[in-house]
Amino acid sequence: MTPPARFRMNRSALLPVIILALCVLPTALVSPWTLLLLVIPAVVAAWVLRTGVDVGDDGITARSLLGSRTVAWSELSRLRLGGRGDVWLGTTGGTEVRLPVLRVRDLPRLAAASGGRLADPSARPADQ
Incomplete structure (x- = not known):
């Protein structure tokens, strides 16, 4: 069994979260109730770290902040392909699952991670 390929947000997305936390900190330290303002950067950081797509032997798993959904092969x-470059999986049951961090430009990497189960749309046929 091969480890799943993981597609996640770039960790540089945490830099604005750190800046947000630093900006909220003076207000959050005013009283015990305003400490709750620090929850906002913590939730955004958790979203950046958790959201993504895992491609493994069992299928494709789309992860969000509060849950995940696995679509078996x-x-x-x-x-x-959505209008803004987003990618959706269609299932045999008629439902669709959005792949949160993948865009059209990531399809060759997704095809490579699938182990041949998905075709690479950028690959040229051999006779051309």
């Missing part, structure tokens, strides 16, 4: 019917 046998349930995958199609990939749909």
